[in-house]
Amino acid sequence: xxxxxxxxxxxxxxxxxxxKVLFVMALTAITSLGLIAFFIFNExxxxxIDYGIADFIFGTEWDPSNQVYGIFPMIVGSVxxxxxAILIGAPIGIAxxxxxxxxxxxxxxxxxxxxxxxxxxxxxxxxGLFGMVVMLDVIRRLARGPLSEYLPAGYQTGYxxxxxxxxxxxxxxxxxxxxxxxxxRAVPNEYKEAALALGSSKWQTIYKVVVPAAKSxxxxxxxxxxxxxxxxxxxxxxxxxxxVQIPEAGWEGIFAPVRTLTGxxxxxxxxxxxEHRQALFATGIILFIFIIIINSITLxxxxxxx
Amino acid sequence: xxxxxxxxFLLIAGVVIGLAACGSDAEEDNTxxxxxxxxxxxxxNAEEASNNGESGLEGTVTMAxxxxxxxxxxxxxxxxxxxxxxxxxxxxxxxxxxxxxxxQDNAADFGAASREIKEDETGIxxxxxxxxxxxxxxxxxNPVSDLALEDITSIFAGEITNWxxxxxxxxxxxxxxxxxxxxxxxxxxxxxxxxxxxxxxALIQNSTGAVAxxxxxxxxxxxxxxxxxxxxxxxxxxxxxxxxxxESISAGDYPVSRPxxxxxxxxxxxxxxxxxxxxxVLSDEGQQVVEDNGxxxxx
Numbered sequence: 001x002x003x004x005x006x007x008x009x010x011x012x013x014x015x016x017x018x019x020k021v022l023f024v025m026a027l028t029a030i031t032s033l034g035l036i037a038f039f040i041f042n043e044x045x046x047x048x049i050d051y052g053i054a055d056f057i058f059g060t061e062w063d064p065s066n067q068v069y070g071i072f073p074m075i076v077g078s079v080x081x082x083x084x085a086i087l088i089g090a091p092i093g094i095a096x097x098x099x100x101x102x103x104x105x106x107x108x109x110x111x112x113x114x115x116x117x118x119x120x121x122x123x124x125x126x127x128g129l130f131g132m133v134v135m136l137d138v139i140r141r142l143a144r145g146p147l148s149e150y151l152p153a154g155y156q157t158g159y160x161x162x163x164x165x166x167x168x169x170x171x172x173x174x175x176x177x178x179x180x181x182x183x184x185r186a187v188p189n190e191y192k193e194a195a196l197a198l199g200s201s202k203w204q205t206i207y208k209v210v211v212p213a214a215k216s217x218x219x220x221x222x223x224x225x226x227x228x229x230x231x232x233x234x235x236x237x238x239x240x241x242x243x244v245q246i247p248e249a250g251w252e253g254i255f256a257p258v259r260t261l262t263g264x265x266x267x268x269x270x271x272x273x274x275e276h277r278q279a280l281f282a283t284g285i286i287l288f289i290f291i292i293i294i295n296s297i298t299l300x301x302x303x304x305x306x
Numbered sequence: 307x308x309x310x311x312x313x314x315f316l317l318i319a320g321v322v323i324g325l326a327a328c329g330s331d332a333e334e335d336n337t338x339x340x341x342x343x344x345x346x347x348x349x350x351n352a353e354e355a356s357n358n359g360e361s362g363l364e365g366t367v368t369m370a371x372x373x374x375x376x377x378x379x380x381x382x383x384x385x386x387x388x389x390x391x392x393x394x395x396x397x398x399x400x401x402x403x404x405x406x407x408x409x410q411d412n413a414a415d416f417g418a419a420s421r422e423i424k425e426d427e428t429g430i431x432x433x434x435x436x437x438x439x440x441x442x443x444x445x446x447x448n449p450v451s452d453l454a455l456e457d458i459t460s461i462f463a464g465e466i467t468n469w470x471x472x473x474x475x476x477x478x479x480x481x482x483x484x485x486x487x488x489x490x491x492x493x494x495x496x497x498x499x500x501x502x503x504x505x506x507x508a509l510i511q512n513s514t515g516a517v518a519x520x521x522x523x524x525x526x527x528x529x530x531x532x533x534x535x536x537x538x539x540x541x542x543x544x545x546x547x548x549x550x551x552x553e554s555i556s557a558g559d560y561p562v563s564r565p566x567x568x569x570x571x572x573x574x575x576x577x578x579x580x581x582x583x584x585x586x587v588l589s590d591e592g593q594q595v596v597e598d599n600g601x602x603x604x605x
Contacts, residue, residue, distance in 0.1 A: 062486075063486070063503075064486045064487065065486055065495070132516075132519065133519075133523075136523065137523065140523075140524065153467070153478035154478075154507040156478070157480050157509060157524065157527075158523075158524070159509050159520075237512060238516065241509040241510065242485070242509065242510035242511065242512070243506070243507060243508060243509055243510060244506070244510075245506055245507065257507075257509055259510070266512070267485040267510065267512045268485050268486055268487050268512075269401075270373070270399070270400055270401030270403070270404060270487070270488075270512075272401075272403055272487050273403055273487070276486075276487060
């Protein structure tokens with residue numbers, strides 16, 4: 001009896017300590033998020049207010065040497081690169097997820113699944129290197145060859161938002177595949193059985209029942225992909241040319257070199273003087289707001305799914 | 307939780323300040339003349355630190371700043387540490403601006419800057435340790451091999467847009483530049499562009515390697531990198547007839563060149579080992595390392 005009680009006491013104390021330790025760790029995560037947000041806003045906000053928020057966000061000229069800071073071209077660059085990446089990556093990712101869960105024979109799935117995990121682990125700078133050496137060359141040949149009549153000279157260099165979007169699409173594929181596969185897997189078997197029992201073919205079942213039932217999860221996967229794409233930096237810098245220009249409207253625009261918000265910060269932080277630095281922090285604020293919006297949408301969607 | 311954070315912060319701050327504030331009796335205004343006179347001794351107050359490999363020098367020198375200076379600093383540090391096995395030199399990058407800030411904030415013993423020190427960058431002592439030339443590079447297949455400085459200005463300002471205007475093929479010129487704030491771009495802007503603005507459509511790359519890679523892959527491209535960083539994958543243009551070589555830069559013929567500076571906080575005295583390192587860098591031996599790496603000696 002006594003022994004039992006001692007043991008209980010001991011494990012109670014242990015449990016208490018473990019709980020506290022874990023609580024402290026959880027707090028660290030939240031505090032660091034808070035600290036980062038505070039730090040970025042603290043450094044960037046005064047500058048943005050000083051310079052004029054509208055001038056900063058909608059200004060089309062970026063010339064730090066002459067104290068001109070307009071990041072609209074970078075916002076456009078980030079948005080186009082991300083949208084294009086989703087346009088390329090989402091259909092492929094969702095298709096792979098459907099194939100993996102519903103169609104692929106177990107043997108094939110056993111090969112594809114680890115390959116996707118591996119893909120997720122490739123450092124972005126490696127993908128960027130691939131893009132720089134291989135993809136830029138292909139796009140440049142295309143732009144200088146068959147498309148040269150249609151494209152302005154500045155759009156024929158290979159460095160383009162298209163190259164960036166393809167790189168991003170490769171990078172967000174694993175995210176989109178694994179999360180949409182999870183939600184497709186979570187569709188109750190009864191749905192499928194009912195559909196098949198009603199005489200639908202396998203394809204009809206997938207197309208009309210399974211994917212719609214997993215809709216919010218798939219959407220969350222795509223939006224998480226957007227979040228990852230908009231935050232990606234290293235690989236993007238290597239292939240988009242980093243020119244501060246708004247691409248022409250129309251299909252030619254995808255061959256235009258652009259600069260993204262992340263690229264702007266990473267490119268110039270190393271050498272920036274005091275005011276320039278604040279402007280880069282202010283760029284970070286805009287990026288931060290973008291990410292918060294995107295992640296909130298994902299949260300809402302995930303809640304809906306539950 | 308808070309206490310832990312504070313303790314950790316104090317610990318880090320303590321280490322940084324401790325490293326930076328290691329004061330010594332070293333003379334700050336050691337001139338280059340002194341060093342050339344006694345090229346064996348590393349400094350007045352560390353005379354044992356000569357070539358015999360057995361010196362009493364101990365301690366760490368930290369350095370931060372320009373990524374253009376970094377490779378040279380690493381070579382210099384390696385040579386210095388060979389002579390002084392107990393000394394450690396830690397070289398990190400960050401950029402010229404970061405180098406100056408590091409010196410001002412005492413975050414490093416030396417900051418490195420690959421440009422002239424600006425007038426508003428106060429509170430620091432500066433030493434020119436080498437001179438770097440900027441090579442104007444094109445694809446090896448480009449028939450153009452000699453350009454006037456004003457043509458280069460016009461090309462980078464976007465007034466000349468086709469290679470045929472400067473004696474090349476009929477092809478649009480692709481201008482590749484460095485990011486705003488880069489030491490190389492700053493030097494290039496000062497020397498080549500002057501009051502002209504870089505053309506808006508210029509592609510921007512954030513490292514010497516990326517510019518060289520961009521030029522090596524595109525027959526129509528033109529870019530600029532440190533002369534020390536040029537290799538066979540690209541062709542360095544003659545400017546006003548002068549070759550981008552150490553000889554013509556030190557002779558003053560090649561017009562596109564810039565200084566490499568070490569800077570240190572003027573309030574804080576250099577530590578013994580930092581002073582010894584600086585003396586070594588400015589000695590004939592150190593300047594030999596400078597030359598071996600493709601830069602131009604200041605002696």
